[in-house]
Amino acid sequence: MKKQILLASVVIILSGCNLFKKEEVVPVNAPETLTAKAVMHNTKGELIGEVIFTEKDEGVELAAVLNGLPQGEHGIHIHETGKCDAPKFELAGAHFNPTNKKHGIENAEGPHVGDLPNLTAAEDGSVQLNFIATNFTLKKGESNSLFDSDGSAVVIHEKADDYKTDPSGNSGARIACGVIE
Numbered sequence: 001m002k003k004q005i006l007l008a009s010v011v012i013i014l015s016g017c018n019l020f021k022k023e024e025v026v027p028v029n030a031p032e033t034l035t036a037k038a039v040m041h042n043t044k045g046e047l048i049g050e051v052i053f054t055e056k057d058e059g060v061e062l063a064a065v066l067n068g069l070p071q072g073e074h075g076i077h078i079h080e081t082g083k084c085d086a087p088k089f090e091l092a093g094a095h096f097n098p099t100n101k102k103h104g105i106e107n108a109e110g111p112h113v114g115d116l117p118n119l120t121a122a123e124d125g126s127v128q129l130n131f132i133a134t135n136f137t138l139k140k141g142e143s144n145s146l147f148d149s150d151g152s153a154v155v156i157h158e159k160a161d162d163y164k165t166d167p168s169g170n171s172g173a174r175i176a177c178g179v180i181e
Contacts, residue, residue, distance in 0.1 A: 034138040036146065038154040038178030040066060043087035048176055049127075051154050053146070059134035060146075062116070066128075066156075066176075069121035075161030075171030078114030078136065082151020084177035092153040092177055094167060096136065098143055104164040111135070113144050114152075115169075118160045152180045 034055035040048050049066035083091035095103060096114030104110045113135040121127050136144045146152040156176040161169030 040178040055138045059132040073160035075157035082179045089174040089177040103166040106164040
């Protein structure tokens, strides 16, 4: 018994230096990666996938996995208001255009900040895309931020964007929408 008490005392004495020591907090100054997501729904309100936004040094990366779209090419744009009201998605407003330019990368007076490359749905209606958009940011307070006072939305159209006709590239009706959050 004396040996156990002596052993316990030695352990307490040896560890005593660490019992009352405060842990050192090391500050971390790494910037937080800005991300956002748009959960996409079709005109019937059915979930069809999502678009993930990640701020990078060279722009905003968009990565999407979508299903249930009609086969073929479709225009996809960032719209000026973060509202998606099925079935027409009209509350999403016009294309995101804080620079007041005309529509389309092939338009001498364009493009809108929210103009994006067409996407192509496979025969089964699936789409996987990944690209960098350089015209906008996720940083709040910037003039080209998707997080302005009324937010933004991603809209997919029924037809391909022709990249030149103002205001929407003759891309037709809105067939899917997701609020960027």
